[in-house]
Amino acid sequence: MADSPFQYSAERGIIGPGASRSTRVRRPRHPIASAVAFAVSAIVLLPIASLVLIAFSGGAEEWGYLFRSILPKASFTTISLLFAVAASTTVLGVATAWLVVAFEFPARRFFSWALVLPLAVPPYLAAYAFAEFFLYTGPVQSLLRAAFGFRSMRDYWFPDIRSTGGAAFVMASVLYPYVYLTARIVFLMQGRNIADVARTLGAAPWKVFWRVLLPVARPAIAAGVALVLMETINDIGASEYLGVQTLTVSVYSTWLNRGSLEGGAQVALVMLFLVLVLLFAEDRARQRQRFHTTRGTHLKVRPQRIPLKGWRKLLALAVATVPVLCGFGIPLYVFGSYALRRLDQIASPDLASSFLSSLLTASTASLLTVMLALFLINAVRLSRSHSMRVAVRLASIGYALPGGIIGLGLLFVLARFDNAVDALLRSSLGISTGLLISGTAAAVVLACTIRFLALAEGAVRSGIEKLPPNLDEAARSLGRSPLGSAASVLLPLLSPAILTALVLVFVDTIKELSATILLRPFGFNTLATFVYENASRGVPEDGAIAALAIIVTALVPVVLLSGALMRDKEAAM
Known part of the structure; x- marks a missing residue:
């Protein structure tokens, strides 16, 4: 027995290369x-x-009604919204990430962290702010009418913010930082060596980006887009306020308006299927995402950036400024101006x-x-x-x-x-x-x-x-x-x-x-539901102070993240 490969343990039982399956069962420690x-x-x-x-638990007639009247339109609207948001955030996030990593232009260090600020604005707050900002009585259309002498809506055309395209624009404005952050990290950590090699071989910056950096960053970009789409599916306030009948809105309308809890659950199952597809896509993207560096000190080396001059410098400044103004500046302006008129609240x-x-x-x-x-x-x-x-x-x-x-x-x-x-x-x-x-x-x-x-x-x-x-x-x-x-x-x-x-x-x-809308007790309001109720009554200005409180609170992790970006050697140099 002394030479036997088997050993006995009071905790594990008989163990060894020849132990049977039943004897190798390990008790929980x-x-x-x-x-x-x-x-x-x-x-x-x-x-x-x-x-x-x-x-x-619902009957066949419930499923039949959903498949005839609700699911076709709601599914098409949801998928259209997801595609539009995915395309917008991909272009915006990747373009801004490449801009602050690869080029040198005025205020580049500022924009490297300021581009994250829209994350502090929830989509439903952005929808309320954008609707007020771009409506007929808002500052944009008022300025347009004053500049060109238009007297009514019949004299000119302006895109409707209360549409699927408008909802995609709103969500992309505040959700693109998910893609920006993932793409920026890959461009900094992974793309530097291969990009430098491509440049030494005479490749132009655009060709380096399109043929070298973008393929390397594709898994990380896909992971960021998956997060964006999950946030889009989760949204209820923005879609409902802008009149976009997504699956999420249909869950509430089917249950509350039709009094059918089973129908709401059936719509939610379709949403769950979409979420599982996104989870699978994100998991596959993360499995393909790899980072390699030759030595630990390499990350502290300053990347070679291309200085921009003339009109290119102004264009880069505009590309970096517009997302920050749209995703963070407009909500801050709208709710700030309303709050100043509602200080009594x-x-x-x-x-x-x-x-x-x-x-x-x-x-x-x-x-x-x-x-x-x-x-x-x-x-x-x-x-x-x-x-x-x-x-x-x-x-x-x-x-x-x-x-x-x-x-x-x-x-x-x-x-x-x-x-x-x-x-x-x-x-x-x-x-x-x-x-x-x-x-x-x-x-x-x-x-x-x-x-x-x-x-x-x-x-x-x-x-x-x-x-x-x-x-x-x-x-x-x-x-x-x-x-x-x-x-x-x-x-x-x-x-x-x-x-x-x-x-x-x-x-x-x-x-x-x-x-919170579904589970809260009667008369119980949080800051989010307080803003939601006022917006639902058509008076979002009455929830302006609560909206600012949400944005200021949400700024805390964004400021922490921005501080980490500023401490990044490449972002600071």
Whole structure:
């Protein structure tokens, strides 16, 4: 037996090259952590499962009506919008990224981070601002009529912002930074060597970009576009306000206007299919994305930029200025001018209540989400099992789901849960509990936790990956428990990543609209729903102060990101 390759372990059983499949089954090292991780994954997947159940509980006539009257038009509109947004953000994001990386022109350093500012403006706020800015009574058409002497709309033509093309223009104006950031990183990190080689062989700048840099950056660009399209599918406020009947708008109109929860769920299933297609495309793009550098110090070398002169310099300045003015300047101008005329609303009880509700909801959701993210990541480190990694991966799928899908699925689950508890207590104790979670702020917090768990998990994981892999094990070898080593060693070192995760989830919860509309209790308003309600009544100016509060709050992560860009050696030189 001394020479036998088999060994016995009380933890693993018989192990060795000849052990049977049944004897090599490994017991969970931390069963409680594993159970909680799988429970979190199950809660995240509950909205999807309930959505499927609701959709297929409807009769054949419901499906027939949807396929005849709703899905053809809504699907065509949604796909047209996605194509238009994808094309616009690709051109705008790639062009601006190449411009600030490859060329030298006035204020290049400023625009390298200022081009990210539109990310602080949610699409629904941009839609309200653009509609006011480009309407007949807005400054653009007023200036046009004054300059050319037009007296009415019959004298000239102006594009209608309340259209599919207008919605694509609005969304592209604030979502293009996703593509800009991914393309810029690849142009800086990956394209420098091959671009320099191509230039030494006599290739012109345009040919270098088209034949060398663009093929290299294509996977990263596709990943950025996939994020843009998922944000486009998730939108409800912009599309509804601009009169564009997308699938997301159809979920709400089918359920609320027709009173058909099953029909709304069936439309949401079509949305879910589109989301899965986008997730597959993004995953394939990320798998093909690779970065190679010959040495670590190479990233600090200043890239060779081509100085622009004459009209080319002015053209570059205009190309970099227009996206910032459209995506950030117009909303700031519109809501700022309205806010100056509505300063009396600062003392409004409704606005104060909405601000407090947003603050409490976002604070609770961010704390809960980061705590769950820390637990899941630590559970993976402790168990090191494939099943645990799969469970954490499933728990992170919520960020890819539109808020409307999560909200509609949770609405059904929570209602069933509340009714079951109420029925149980009625039969056993004669007590009626009513609705415990449904129609409360807790439902909104739960939806935001499910949706933004991946955001917190990614931020914390990026921090923990920078630490030595056996750091906590060294503390445990000195007698610390797993919980003690995590609390005394990992948490202090992870405080920057934890703070980043808290800020990101807090800001995204402040901006969240789709799920909040479905799940909020009666009379409960956040800043986002406060602006939405005023815009729905045709008075977006009454929500201007709340809109500015959302933009200022959303500026926090954008400023942090811009600071990182400025610290980048290539961006600063």
